[in-house]
Amino acid sequence: MTTAVATGSRARRRRVELPPWQLLGPTVVVALVALAPIWYLVDQALDRGWGPAIEEVAQRRTVDLVVRSTALAGFVTLATVLVGAAAAWIVARSDLPGRRVLRVAFAMPLAVPSYLSAFAWVSWDPSIAGFWGAALVLVATSYPYVYLPVVAALGRIDPAQEEIARSLGWGEGRIAVGLTLRQARPAVLAGALLVAQYAYMDFGAVATMRYEAFTWVVYGAYRAGFNPTRAALLSVVLVAVSIVLVTAEGIARGRVDASRVGGGAARRGRPVRLGRATGPAAVFVVVVLGVALAFPVVSVVSWSLWRGGEAVAFGEVFSALWATVGVSAIAALVTAVAALPVGLLAARYRGWIARRLEQATYVAHTLPGIVLAISMVYVGVRLLRPVYQELPLLALAYVVAFLPLLVGSVRAAVEAVPERLEDIARSLGTSRSGAWWRVTLPAARPGIAAGTALVFLATMKELPITLLLRPTGTETLATRLWGHTTLSDYSAAAPFALTLLVVAAVPTALLSGLLLVRGREDGGHVG
Amino acid sequence: MSAEATHDTAPVLEVRGLRKSFGDRRVLDGVDLVVPAGSITAVLGPSGCGKTTLLRIVAGFEHPDAGTVTVRGVRVAGEGTDVPPERRRVGVVPQEGALFPHLDVRRNVGFGLPRGAASTERIRACLELVGLADRADARPDQLSGGQQQRVALARALAPNPSLVVLDEPFSALDTALRAKVRDEVVGALRAAGATAVFVTHDQEEALSTADRVGVLLNGRVAQCGEPIELYRAPASIEVARFLGEAVVLPGELDRDVVRCALGAVVPGSVPPGASSGSFLTVVVRPEQIVPSADGVGATAGETTYFGHDGLVRLHLDDGTEVDARWAPPLLPRPGDRVGVRVVGEVAVYAAPGPGR
Numbered sequence A: 001m002t003t004a005v006a007t008g009s010r011a012r013r014r015r016v017e018l019p020p021w022q023l024l025g026p027t028v029v030v031a032l033v034a035l036a037p038i039w040y041l042v043d044q045a046l047d048r049g050w051g052p053a054i055e056e057v058a059q060r061r062t063v064d065l066v067v068r069s070t071a072l073a074g075f076v077t078l079a080t081v082l083v084g085a086a087a088a089w090i091v092a093r094s095d096l097p098g099r100r101v102l103r104v105a106f107a108m109p110l111a112v113p114s115y116l117s118a119f120a121w122v123s124w125d126p127s128i129a130g131f132w133g134a135a136l137v138l139v140a141t142s143y144p145y146v147y148l149p150v151v152a153a154l155g156r157i158d159p160a161q162e163e164i165a166r167s168l169g170w171g172e173g174r175i176a177v178g179l180t181l182r183q184a185r186p187a188v189l190a191g192a193l194l195v196a197q198y199a200y201m202d203f204g205a206v207a208t209m210r211y212e213a214f215t216w217v218v219y220g221a222y223r224a225g226f227n228p229t230r231a232a233l234l235s236v237v238l239v240a241v242s243i244v245l246v247t248a249e250g251i252a253r254g255r256v257d258a259s260r261v262g263g264g265a266a267r268r269g270r271p272v273r274l275g276r277a278t279g280p281a282a283v284f285v286v287v288v289l290g291v292a293l294a295f296p297v298v299s300v301v302s303w304s305l306w307r308g309g310e311a312v313a314f315g316e317v318f319s320a321l322w323a324t325v326g327v328s329a330i331a332a333l334v335t336a337v338a339a340l341p342v343g344l345l346a347a348r349y350r351g352w353i354a355r356r357l358e359q360a361t362y363v364a365h366t367l368p369g370i371v372l373a374i375s376m377v378y379v380g381v382r383l384l385r386p387v388y389q390e391l392p393l394l395a396l397a398y399v400v401a402f403l404p405l406l407v408g409s410v411r412a413a414v415e416a417v418p419e420r421l422e423d424i425a426r427s428l429g430t431s432r433s434g435a436w437w438r439v440t441l442p443a444a445r446p447g448i449a450a451g452t453a454l455v456f457l458a459t460m461k462e463l464p465i466t467l468l469l470r471p472t473g474t475e476t477l478a479t480r481l482w483g484h485t486t487l488s489d490y491s492a493a494a495p496f497a498l499t500l501l502v503v504a505a506v507p508t509a510l511l512s513g514l515l516l517v518r519g520r521e522d523g524g525h526v527g
Numbered sequence B: 001m002s003a004e005a006t007h008d009t010a011p012v013l014e015v016r017g018l019r020k021s022f023g024d025r026r027v028l029d030g031v032d033l034v035v036p037a038g039s040i041t042a043v044l045g046p047s048g049c050g051k052t053t054l055l056r057i058v059a060g061f062e063h064p065d066a067g068t069v070t071v072r073g074v075r076v077a078g079e080g081t082d083v084p085p086e087r088r089r090v091g092v093v094p095q096e097g098a099l100f101p102h103l104d105v106r107r108n109v110g111f112g113l114p115r116g117a118a119s120t121e122r123i124r125a126c127l128e129l130v131g132l133a134d135r136a137d138a139r140p141d142q143l144s145g146g147q148q149q150r151v152a153l154a155r156a157l158a159p160n161p162s163l164v165v166l167d168e169p170f171s172a173l174d175t176a177l178r179a180k181v182r183d184e185v186v187g188a189l190r191a192a193g194a195t196a197v198f199v200t201h202d203q204e205e206a207l208s209t210a211d212r213v214g215v216l217l218n219g220r221v222a223q224c225g226e227p228i229e230l231y232r233a234p235a236s237i238e239v240a241r242f243l244g245e246a247v248v249l250p251g252e253l254d255r256d257v258v259r260c261a262l263g264a265v266v267p268g269s270v271p272p273g274a275s276s277g278s279f280l281t282v283v284v285r286p287e288q289i290v291p292s293a294d295g296v297g298a299t300a301g302e303t304t305y306f307g308h309d310g311l312v313r314l315h316l317d318d319g320t321e322v323d324a325r326w327a328p329p330l331l332p333r334p335g336d337r338v339g340v341r342v343v344g345e346v347a348v349y350a351a352p353g354p355g356r
Helices: A002-006 A022-047 A051-059 A062-091 A097-106 A114-124 A130-142 A144-158 A159-167 A170-183 A185-201 A204-209 A214-223 A228-252 A275-306 A313-349 A352-366 A369-382 A391-415 A419-425 A432-443 A445-461 A462-471 A477-486 A490-522 B051-059 B107-110 B117-129 B144-155 B174-192 B203-209 B227-232 B237-243
Strands: B013-022 B025-035 B040-044 B066-071 B074-078 B090-093 B163-167 B196-200 B211-216 B221-224 B247-254 B259-261 B263-267 B280-283 B290-303 B308-317 B322-324 B337-342 B346-350
Touching: A022 A228, A022 A313, A022 A352, A022 A391, A051 A228, A062 A097, A062 A130, A062 A144, A062 A170, A062 A185, A062 A214, A062 A228, A062 A275, A097 A275, A114 A130, A114 A204, A114 A275, A114 A477, A114 A490, A130 A185, A130 A204, A130 A275, A144 A170, A159 A170, A159 B259, A170 A185, A185 A214, A185 A228, A204 A214, A214 A228, A214 A369, A228 A369, A275 A490, A313 A352, A313 A391, A313 A432, A313 A477, A313 A490, A352 A391, A369 A391, A369 A462, A391 A445, A391 A462, A419 A432, A419 A490, A419 B051, A432 A445, A445 A477, A445 A490, A462 A477, A477 A490, B013 B051, B025 B040, B025 B051, B025 B066, B025 B211, B040 B051, B040 B174, B040 B203, B051 B066, B051 B090, B051 B163, B051 B174, B074 B337, B090 B144, B107 B117, B107 B144, B107 B263, B117 B144, B117 B227, B144 B174, B174 B203, B196 B203, B196 B308, B203 B227, B203 B237, B211 B227, B211 B237, B211 B322, B221 B227, B221 B237, B227 B237, B237 B247, B237 B280, B247 B322, B259 B280, B263 B280, B263 B337, B290 B322
Parallel strands: B025 B221, B040 B196, B040 B211, B090 B163, B163 B196, B263 B346
Antiparallel strands: B013 B025, B013 B066, B066 B074, B211 B221, B247 B259, B247 B280, B259 B263, B280 B346, B290 B308, B290 B337, B308 B322
């Protein structure tokens, strides 16, 4: 810690001192809001006291549930790390033809909602339902969470390192795995943590695939039996898993800096020649994009072809589109404002308080959307009755749900801005908070914008929170799609599915573009 | 800029007894440094000697454990004072420029200025000073390393600071560019009449660029003075060795001269308490040893050729080996017989050991 200070300007220095109130105040407020659902959960879970609660959790079926969900999340995380890292390496470091197109194409599955992908597979062959069906869909829809940060990290690595490794007798394969990808470890870990959480809390894929994971069982407990205590208890178990994941991430995060050593202009590395591995690499690309992208899109298009003479309800599609974009934009902007102080504090301050405040905003992310929705209903009834079943409560639920995505983006983007720049700004007469406003946040803008786009995208695809909290009478693309597909009315669902794919694809492309631009800036002289 | 600064006799920067440790590692151990107005002072020291830490404390980015920093007569750090960086009026030029990546050159230079017409004029003047008036609209990544460094200087000078500190400002540049950028930067600093402190580990850079050089060794300023004085009369053998090549020989004081393997040499000054017959240590620079037909006899050994001169290893007849720096036409072949003598005054120190 202190030695990092001693090595001077190049090292990352984080302050142990207490952050100023301008930063601490908003962060505490955001953390409290993010923790509100936990308050509900504990309150609800202990509704009948400790005895029945322990009895309920200790049941055989609860243990089985933990095992089933963990098996799914573990498999999905492992598979996404392999797929995401391999895809990133091919795009960033290999000489496979068409890398520029692939760079964006690999990010596109972010635009495909898990329930849509799941429906596509089930409509093709219902027997795929179960563990493998759920795993397939989750891997196909969530591997970009590993792919995107790893591509960005690989772009920042000094190519001289690979050249030096070669001069020391390392082969291409050993360099790719032992040096290049190893340095991307923090990015891989950050992505893997997101995927693990995604796999635990996803509702659409497991519900459609009828795999009895937490979220589906909680939904059943809430909807069918209206058993809120069991739903809350199961959610508490999920929160425990979440805390384990967050803690593990903190311990495992390597302090590997992909920093360039020495001066001179940054160079683009020479792509690694694949040679005989070109064939397998091409097969990998085709399989991944085929499963994750082509198949769902082709399915949705084929559903439209099934239609008979019915006219498409353009009015319904338009109003659903308008509602989706409006709600998502509001959610993304509010989340960005909430994430700024938390991410800044996490990037610039160490110590117990800073760490706990950041973790508080992460915990809510592993509350499944359905549980978050139920708890926000409760918060709405108890505290915010005037906005219950209104837009503000829905937006608040989205903020709590997607805060971790943006806090991570803000933190990473701020960490990429050298603190030296803040020092310089202060020597030019700017206060510390002034330096954040005038230097740190503007310089981190591409990363923050990318995170905001990510949230916008996630909100458009979001299903369970929207289902339960949407203002009365409002239908979004996702709720329309859900309504039609649960009745296996694929042809009626088609226009909504197609529209959702198209409008969700736009921010995905934007996001990839921003990440590519950021990769180039990081390669410049500055910083 | 601060034209009045050159007439001001009070020092712009006064550092007294500065101490700083990181964990168990003591980086600064009682640093004293005085920087006169209008001067360019180099802080010279080996890598990791705490040069950068010293600058960061002066700029206000670090807090000293003990000692004081005074800028233009105002205490800014130490003994309970801690003026934040934004109120110290100390301009900073870091290694590799560190321009704000999201701002163009004009906005980088104008960062520390209020908005307004006066600032526009000031930005233009500062860019002209560093010879980059035509690059005002460029973005940092469109500039070469040297240009970035000059913009960083213009940015530091723009708010008319009391003092400019530069942290190894040229070390990231390659050799060819380095001398050119250095001349441009020093030229701009002089034209602005600014008082500046820069740190470097490069002896030649310090000696050729600065008005005054402070040698930072083992956490202290071992010596501070004008380059010529420093090189000719180093305060200690350690400083002598750090400032360039040094031939260290035992000698004996004989009235006005010191007798050593190179014959009778003239000491610049005699250590206190030494009298005729005292054993002393003599430090001779290789370029002070010149060919002389009636000098001390020696056999030439290996030569190391540098282009503008060469270093020849001489085996003196009494068995001592010394290095001499001669112009190429004078360089002997290995095995040649030569005679040598010492020109100019040499540095003399009290000898350690039994001589006392």
